[in-house]
Amino acid sequence: MQEGACDPGLYDFQPYRGRAPIQWPGDKKVAVWVAPNLEYYEIDPPAHPKRKAWTKPHPDVVGFAHRDHSNRVSHWRMADVMSKHGFPGSVSLSVALCQHHPEIVADAQARGWEFFSHGIYNTRYAYEMDEGQERAIIEDSIRTVREATGQTIRGWLAPALTHTPRTLDLIAEYGLDYTCDLYHDDQPQWVKVKQGELVSIPYSLEVNDHYGFFVYNMSGREYADTLIRQYERLAAEGGTVMCIPLHAYLIGQPHRIGPFEEALRHIAEDGRAWIARSGEIVDAWRAQQ
Numbered sequence: 001m002q003e004g005a006c007d008p009g010l011y012d013f014q015p016y017r018g019r020a021p022i023q024w025p026g027d028k029k030v031a032v033w034v035a036p037n038l039e040y041y042e043i044d045p046p047a048h049p050k051r052k053a054w055t056k057p058h059p060d061v062v063g064f065a066h067r068d069h070s071n072r073v074s075h076w077r078m079a080d081v082m083s084k085h086g087f088p089g090s091v092s093l094s095v096a097l098c099q100h101h102p103e104i105v106a107d108a109q110a111r112g113w114e115f116f117s118h119g120i121y122n123t124r125y126a127y128e129m130d131e132g133q134e135r136a137i138i139e140d141s142i143r144t145v146r147e148a149t150g151q152t153i154r155g156w157l158a159p160a161l162t163h164t165p166r167t168l169d170l171i172a173e174y175g176l177d178y179t180c181d182l183y184h185d186d187q188p189q190w191v192k193v194k195q196g197e198l199v200s201i202p203y204s205l206e207v208n209d210h211y212g213f214f215v216y217n218m219s220g221r222e223y224a225d226t227l228i229r230q231y232e233r234l235a236a237e238g239g240t241v242m243c244i245p246l247h248a249y250l251i252g253q254p255h256r257i258g259p260f261e262e263a264l265r266h267i268a269e270d271g272r273a274w275i276a277r278s279g280e281i282v283d284a285w286r287a288q289q
Contacts, residue, residue: 022239028274074252089113090278098148117141119159172196220256
């Protein structure tokens with residue numbers, strides 16, 4: 001075997017066929033959770049040697065202002081549609097938002113949404129962090145969300161999806177019990193960590209609105225149709241999890257929100273979906289292990 005080709009040992013290999021069935025509450029076929037990314041991007045972040053925060057030179061006024069649409073306008077549009085059709089949010093939170101725009105966090109809390117950490121800022125990357133720096137981010141996340149909402153975070157989605165080799169071990173050490181950073185399965189799975197217990201809950205890049213609009217160049221209608229097709233297949237197979245990761249400045253634009261609402265209505269009215277928060281899905285799965 002070539003150097004670097006070994007299995008990283010993050011989780012056991014378990015083929016999809018032959019697994020014990022997962023039962024969701026109410027005998028529902030698929031657990032559906034919506035993950036709004038409530039984020040804060042710095043207009044002129046510190047430069048990182050491995051990754052540029054913006055495609056343009058800093059300060060990137062256009063990039064910042066485009067994303068600021070989330071916190072000024074499109075969060076409310078997205079959140080109202082979710083609430084209308086009975087979808088609570090499980091928030092991937094840039095925890096600095098608690099200081100920059102506490103009104104957004106308060107609105108999500110008032111809607112009964114769950115919070116987990118997406119780092120401090122989405123313009124700060126974990127690459128090459130030492131252990132002390134990474135611990136500080138985790139501790140800051142726990143403290144900031146608790147002070148702002150009273151909730152103790154249980155989950156983690158790495159800032160801008162950036163990691164170190166120790167990230168999963170550290171979040172488990174601090175008592176977090178699920179990660180959204182592994183995209184390897186359509187059901188929850190145990191993650192191997194040095195201490196504690198950690199579950200990988202299915203998140204998604206494939207039906208993430210960022211990928212839909214920036215990578216796959218979908219229209220709003222094409223993205224909504226993709227959500228419906230994803231749902232229909234997972235519901236037919238049963239015992240599955242569907243995540244809908246969102247960014248309000250994308251999905252909450254006036255020309256996209258209508259088709260998105262149609263997709264939510266389809267899922268809510270179908271009858272096979274257990275519409276839940278991420279922590280509830282993790283708890284229901286763990287109870288069967």
